[in-house]
Amino acid sequence: MKLRPGILCLLVAVFGCAIEADAGHRFILQGNKRLAVVDSGGKVEWEMPWGGIHDVHVLPSGNFMVQQGPAKVVEIDRATKQVVWTYDSANSNGNAGRKVEVHAFQPLADGRVMIAESGPARIIEIDRAGKLLHEVKLKVDNPHPHTDTRLVRKIATGHYLVCHEGDGYVREYDATGKIVWEFEVPLFDKERRGGHGPEAWGNKAFAPVRLPSGNTLISTGNGHGVIEVTPEKKIVWQIGQHDFSPIVLSWVTTLEVLPSGNYVIGNCHAGPGQPVLVEIDPRTKKVVWQFDGFKAFGNSVSNSQFLDLSTPSLR
Secondary structure, eight states: OOOOHHHHHHHHHHHSBOOSOOOSOOEEEEETTEEEEEOTTSOEEEEEEOOOOSOEEEOTTSOEEEEETTTEEEEEOTTTOOEEEEEEGGGSTTOTTSOOEEEEEEEOTTSOEEEEEETTTEEEEEOTTOOEEEEEEOOOSSOOTTTSOSOEEEOTTSOEEEEETTTTEEEEEOTTSOEEEEEEOOOTTOOOBOSSSTTOBOOOOOEEEEOTTSOEEEEOBTTOSEEEEOTTOOEEEEEOTTTBTTBOOOEEEEEEEOTTSOEEEEEETOOTTSOSEEEEETTTTEEEEEEOOHHHHTTOOOOEEEOSSSSOOOO
């Protein structure tokens, strides 16, 4: 049933967040051993069997670039659902015999692919033949192939923004590997608590986004929120676990800025009755859309990418 805008606004005003409504969003995500595109009405329009991921991109062709297993990056042809390109970080460019996990990668405009390799603690750029074109060594205080990095992005300056999950730091590296900015995600005077759900607490940063202002958005993982930090390392905006009751934020993962200026965050390990994706208007700190995909996609939806305006039609 479609809701008239006035009725929807009334519901938002009364209950503090919008019900799951058709806001025109389409997106790709993974959960319950399926990779899927969900249409604007919340229905799956494309899917295939697939294991867990920590990053996902839609290429200009409409094909998908995703993680396969712990250390492979692959391209999936959307029409045939076949893998048409593979790079295996565990057995390439000096990594044979090493423990390697890949939690972040990025297709670049010039045809290169950036890959962050946890274990070797480096960022590499390769061509589609797998040739190593560039390498940046990373600083890791608490080395482990599962936690050296989470999401990593090459930004417009040519620098790399890196979430170091095990260190609780976001570091910005220049092309030579020099750290030009870093920020330790605070614990806000709380003790660390184990677990993956709402009961946990920590500073295992997951995703960084550099805003046009020069500030940096950071999803804080088991810190259950998002913070905006200035170049001078001052927190000027933040949202926390219980800011959107009855929504409870858990392991906050995906962090995407939409053309509207709204933020989309991933709410991983939040349990039944909680949305796996939440769209927030940062100006009002109101939830304007949510996707409750627990039944269809389970409790470990860590990444998504919206398809509304930035990619070709997948039909």
